[in-house]
Amino acid sequence: MEKRGFLFLSRKKAASPVIENIIFIVLNIMFFSMMIVFVARASSSAAVLEQAYAKQTALIIDSAKPGMSILVYMEDALKAAKKNGVKAEDIVKIDRAESRVAVKLSKRGAFSYRFFSDADVSAAIQGNFLKIDVKEKSQNV
Amino acid sequence: MFSPKRIVNSKKAGEKVLSIWWFFVLAFVGVSVVAAVSMFYSADVDVKEIEAGILADRVADCIVQNGYLSSSFIGGNFKLKECGLNEEVIQNSQNFYIGISAYDFSSCNEKMECKGKIGKLNFSAGMSTMPENCRIKEAEEKKGGKAEYFPRCSEKSFVALNRRDKTIPEKLILKIVAGSNQRGGILA
Numbered sequence: 001m002e003k004r005g006f007l008f009l010s011r012k013k014a015a016s017p018v019i020e021n022i023i024f025i026v027l028n029i030m031f032f033s034m035m036i037v038f039v040a041r042a043s044s045s046a047a048v049l050e051q052a053y054a055k056q057t058a059l060i061i062d063s064a065k066p067g068m069s070i071l072v073y074m075e076d077a078l079k080a081a082k083k084n085g086v087k088a089e090d091i092v093k094i095d096r097a098e099s100r101v102a103v104k105l106s107k108r109g110a111f112s113y114r115f116f117s118d119a120d121v122s123a124a125i126q127g128n129f130l131k132i133d134v135k136e137k138s139q140n141v
Numbered sequence: 142m143f144s145p146k147r148i149v150n151s152k153k154a155g156e157k158v159l160s161i162w163w164f165f166v167l168a169f170v171g172v173s174v175v176a177a178v179s180m181f182y183s184a185d186v187d188v189k190e191i192e193a194g195i196l197a198d199r200v201a202d203c204i205v206q207n208g209y210l211s212s213s214f215i216g217g218n219f220k221l222k223e224c225g226l227n228e229e230v231i232q233n234s235q236n237f238y239i240g241i242s243a244y245d246f247s248s249c250n251e252k253m254e255c256k257g258k259i260g261k262l263n264f265s266a267g268m269s270t271m272p273e274n275c276r277i278k279e280a281e282e283k284k285g286g287k288a289e290y291f292p293r294c295s296e297k298s299f300v301a302l303n304r305r306d307k308t309i310p311e312k313l314i315l316k317i318v319a320g321s322n323q324r325g326g327i328l329a
Contacts, residue, residue: 031167031171034171035170035171035174038174038175038178039174039178042178042179042182043178043182047182047183048181048182048184048186051185051186051325052186054325055186055188055325058192059188059191059192059195062192062195062196062199063195063198063199065225066225099227099229099230102328109327109328109329110327110328111325111326111327111328112325112326112327112328113323113325114230114234114236114323114325115227115230116196116226116227116230116231116237117199117225117226117227118222118225118226118227118228119225137225
């Protein structure tokens with residue numbers, strides 16, 4: 001009967017060094033590939049960017065006065081959205097009834113944040129910028 | 142029989158690299174990478190204190206105009222809508238608080254610690270437990286705790302003048318406490 005070591009066959013009948021090296025290299029490649037895939041998937045989720053831009057937009061709206069137009073540079077968000085197949089016009093949505101900003105950079109969902117300003121707000125992507133227009137709320141809105 | 146000494150002393154390179162120790166190293170590296178990446182990408186961008194500061198400033202700009210208290214605040218019919226704020230969001234979302242109190246200027250010391258509160262000039266809206274929760278959070282953070290889920294408050298003091306009501310002092314200290322506990326959320 002074949003005698004076994006702790007993990008592998010006994011030293012006397014171990015595989016040749018060439019096979020051992022190949023197994024070693026394959027296992028290492030597998031391990032580091034898994035790590036790279038995990039890090040790449042985690043970084044492409046864009047969750048932190050979504051959160052940061054939603055909060056930044058809500059704070060800008062809250063501190064803006066009626067009549068103001070603000071441009072926010074968001075090239076990194078646009079790149080993340082493009083990579084994840086999200087159209088530029090779907091990145092920032094403003095729900096006026098709910099006073100809510102939603103930023104979507106991946107197909108998993110959007111991060112939303114409420115603003116307390118009672119203004120008439122609109123937002124649209126223009127080139128690498130997000131243009132936020134804050135107007136006085138009309139009586140019939 | 143398994144012997145670490147034997148593995149280390151082994152002359153065969155293949156035996157060394159395929160040892161159980163190598164898998165411990167890989168597991169350690171793997172767990173560290175997963176933990177670090179998860180911590181980084183699950184980080185919360187905390188803007189509650191900034192938001193509370195903005196809310197306090199908006200209210201201050203509105204009730205103190207050119208250094209004088211607004212007539213609606215003195216008259217007791219002040220509404221947040223006058224300041225361009227959405228009352229529904231502040232009152233019902235349970236994420237915000239705004240409190241205004243006024244003190245006789247002569248009752249305050251240099252550190253803006255005041256005693257003579259003017260009962261007539263008072264206003265509050267939103268989550269009334271927030272100032273207390275902010276105090277708990279501050280106490281907790283002084284002890285070295287985190288209190289991540291507690292609200293953040295911003296307290297601002299201003300000197301304001303009163304010309305309209307002769308029953309209250311002419312020179313006042315206005316204290317505005319604003320709080321936010323908004324965390325935002327993911328929409329499906």
